[in-house]
Amino acid sequence: xxxxxxxxxxxxxxxxxxxxxxxxxxxxxxxxxxxxxxxxxxxxxxxxxxxxxxxxxxxxxxxxxxxxxxxxxxxxxxxxxxxxxxxxxxxxxxxxxxxxxxxxxxxxxxxxxxxxxxxxxxxxxxxxxxxxxxxxxxxxxxxxxxxxxxxxxxxxxxxxxxxxxxxxxxxxxxxxxxxxxxxxxxxxxxxxxxxxxxxxxxxxxxxxxxxxxxxxxxxxxxxxxxxxxxxxxxxxxxxxxxxxxxxxxxxxxxxxxxxxxxxxxxxxxxxxxxxxxxxxxxxxxxxxxxxxxxxxxxxxxxxxxxxxxxxxxxxxxxxxxxxxxxxxxxxxxxxxxxxxxxxxxxxxxxxxxxxxxxxxxxx
Amino acid sequence: xxxxxxxxxxxxxxxxxxxxxxxxxxxxxxxxxxxxxxxxxxxxxxxxxxxxxxxxxxxxxxxxxxxxxxxxxxxxxxxxxxxxxxxxxxxxxxxxxxxxxxxxxxxxxxxxxxxxxxxxxxxxxxxxxxxxxxxxxxxxxxxxxxxxxxxxxxxxxxxxxxxxxxxxxxxxxxxxxxxxxxxxxxxxxxxxxxxxxxxxxxxxxxxxxxxxxxxxxxxxxxxxxxxxxxxxxxxxxxxxxxxxxxxxxxxxxxxxxxxxxxxxxxxxxxxxxxxxxxxxxxxxxxxxxxxxxxxx
Numbered sequence: 001x002x003x004x005x006x007x008x009x010x011x012x013x014x015x016x017x018x019x020x021x022x023x024x025x026x027x028x029x030x031x032x033x034x035x036x037x038x039x040x041x042x043x044x045x046x047x048x049x050x051x052x053x054x055x056x057x058x059x060x061x062x063x064x065x066x067x068x069x070x071x072x073x074x075x076x077x078x079x080x081x082x083x084x085x086x087x088x089x090x091x092x093x094x095x096x097x098x099x100x101x102x103x104x105x106x107x108x109x110x111x112x113x114x115x116x117x118x119x120x121x122x123x124x125x126x127x128x129x130x131x132x133x134x135x136x137x138x139x140x141x142x143x144x145x146x147x148x149x150x151x152x153x154x155x156x157x158x159x160x161x162x163x164x165x166x167x168x169x170x171x172x173x174x175x176x177x178x179x180x181x182x183x184x185x186x187x188x189x190x191x192x193x194x195x196x197x198x199x200x201x202x203x204x205x206x207x208x209x210x211x212x213x214x215x216x217x218x219x220x221x222x223x224x225x226x227x228x229x230x231x232x233x234x235x236x237x238x239x240x241x242x243x244x245x246x247x248x249x250x251x252x253x254x255x256x257x258x259x260x261x262x263x264x265x266x267x268x269x270x271x272x273x274x275x276x277x278x279x280x281x282x283x284x285x286x287x288x289x290x291x292x293x294x295x296x297x298x299x300x301x302x303x304x305x306x307x308x309x310x311x312x313x314x315x316x317x318x319x320x321x322x323x324x325x326x327x328x329x330x331x332x333x334x335x336x337x338x339x340x341x342x343x344x345x346x347x348x349x350x351x352x353x354x355x356x357x358x359x360x361x362x363x
Numbered sequence: 364x365x366x367x368x369x370x371x372x373x374x375x376x377x378x379x380x381x382x383x384x385x386x387x388x389x390x391x392x393x394x395x396x397x398x399x400x401x402x403x404x405x406x407x408x409x410x411x412x413x414x415x416x417x418x419x420x421x422x423x424x425x426x427x428x429x430x431x432x433x434x435x436x437x438x439x440x441x442x443x444x445x446x447x448x449x450x451x452x453x454x455x456x457x458x459x460x461x462x463x464x465x466x467x468x469x470x471x472x473x474x475x476x477x478x479x480x481x482x483x484x485x486x487x488x489x490x491x492x493x494x495x496x497x498x499x500x501x502x503x504x505x506x507x508x509x510x511x512x513x514x515x516x517x518x519x520x521x522x523x524x525x526x527x528x529x530x531x532x533x534x535x536x537x538x539x540x541x542x543x544x545x546x547x548x549x550x551x552x553x554x555x556x557x558x559x560x561x562x563x564x565x566x567x568x569x570x571x572x573x574x575x576x577x578x579x580x581x582x583x584x585x586x587x588x589x590x591x592x593x594x595x596x597x598x599x600x601x602x603x604x605x606x607x608x609x610x611x612x613x614x615x616x617x618x619x620x621x622x623x624x625x626x627x628x629x630x631x632x633x634x635x636x637x638x639x640x641x642x643x644x645x646x647x648x649x650x651x652x653x654x655x656x657x658x659x
Contacts, residue, residue: 049584076583147603202445207542334575335549
């Protein structure tokens with residue numbers, strides 16, 4: 001028998017249209033996957049240079065056939081498509097999807113609508129690692145691995161361990177301590193990053209600041225492959241925990257009374273989101289807005305059941321970042337704009353519009 | 364794509380001044396100097412080099428931590444660069460502060476105004492601006508003769524280098540300030556003009572800003588024949604970062620192995636040594652014309 005408060009909450013929750021049938025799930029997610037492919041193919045056609053659609057299709061087929069790409073055989077348009085535009089667009093999709101997925105998870109875990117991937121301080125750790133690599137002028141580590149992502153990821157791991165140590169008490173992981181530890185560590189690490197930029201030569205710190213602002217670059221295919229496996233793997237585990245997230249949003253008391261080992265679950269979720277954040281920040285810097293706002297937009301569009309919200313946010317976040325980055329790449333071509341500026345300027349007004357519509361409906 | 368360089372050959376530039384002791388800086392601020400300053404603070408390595416070059420090194424009392432040339436500059440008091448320490452600055456009792464407009468913070472300028480310490484801001488949009496600044500500082504410090512002679516000498520050298528390379532077709536160049544994201548120089552920066560004077564054409568010429576973030580697609584499309592990297596202690600592109608550029612095998616510069624380094628201290632400083640940087644740049648772009656003159 002459930003306690004009355006729990007029963008009330010559960011009934012509230014089911015009233016809110018939380019019943020997701022398999023049919024609806026397949027329809028929504030299937031539709032979003034089709035839309036994602038369409039967006040990716042569309043964005044491949046835009047860039048600082050003109051590349052014919054035929055070259056786009058050829059490039060995609062070449063990659064999927066796993067053929068060896070010969071520079072001279074493809075010519076410059078082919079190289080631009082295969083080595084620059086395609087990896088960058090795919091990277092953008094993964095980064096955007098990961099940011100939105102992390103945002104959804106953290107908003108449920110911390111029960112805070114303002115939570116975003118950068119709230120936990122792991123991102124600042126990753127950014128500090130990358131800044132240190134730039135300051136020391138390490139371009140590559142161990143000859144093949146790019147140093148920036150590697151140092152960034154290590155910095156992220158270090159701050160993850162630190163936050164966890166700071167936040168946990170007597171084997172428990174109180175949400176408010178987690179949030180506080182994250183915010184304070186963020187402040188300290190950001191100050192260290194600022195210190196690094198202030199002692200760097202201005203000609204170099206401009207490059208670091210540009211990276212910190214968030215920028216997508218074209219990774220090599222092996223690096224992209226590793227990143228695909230990593231991000232999709234973590235997101236898949238998170239999706240597997242969607243039902244648990246649903247229950248967590250009701251509050252820990254209720255979740256425990258429904259038989260969920262909340263402490264264990266919280267630790268898992270923290271670890272997963274932190275690992276994903278570290279990886280994303282170390283390849284793309286800090287791209288704002290996607291992680292915090294996309295989950296809210298998607299909630300308004302398809303409801304707040306995490307079984308639908310989590311994959312839906314990831315797909316829509318991916319699409320959103322790819323489109324934003326395409327604008328950033330082409331608007332002032334051959335110059336590029338930092339993508340974070342585009343995400344905020346393009347997404348902000350749209351979100352406010354949704355908010356207004358919702359207010360009208362409520363009145 | 365040839366542009367006529369104005370001012371390089373015409374000698375004395377037009378200067379707006381009300382009286383011989385008033386000066387207008389590049390931020391449009393007017394200062395009046397009753398007598399030549401004797402305690403000057405330089406807020407940029409380029410300014411320090413200019414002051415020493417016109418024989419006013421003894422009047423310099425404060426410099427930035429990046430001021431490493433001439434060697435005597437290392438013995439001067441250091442007061443920071445982008446964030447100068449206002450207290451140590453005031454403690455030096457300067458009667459003139461000279462710095463770049465980009466790094467002179469409004470609050471620093473305001474405070475110095477309140478303390479009646481004259482601030483003169485410099486911003487070099489092209490090569491001629493550098494020579495004009497040499498002459499302006501010369502007039503300020505009562506060293507007009509030396510400064511004018513130096514400026515004329517430098518203008519002549521620029522003309523010689525320009526004549527050396529202009530009969531050859533211009534070479535496409537990319538100057539890499541930062542690799543990821545790619546930052547380079549564009550129109551409105553004096554380095555962009557140096558590239559043209561050295562017989563090159565900047566692949567970022569179409570971008571609208573002095574320091575654009577350039578699209579890698581555009582680089583591959585415009586296919587530079589030479590890549591130039593600034594190198595140095597405090598700034599510059601590391602060896603491994605330069606090696607990473609070799610992955611772009613379709614670029615002519617990579618095919619022909621024309622990845623070159625230039626000392627950032629020479630090229631990134633709008634001072635008297637910029638002509639030496641121009642010479643090195645011309646040698647890189649047109650090695651056949653290299654005049655095997657003894658290095659000064």
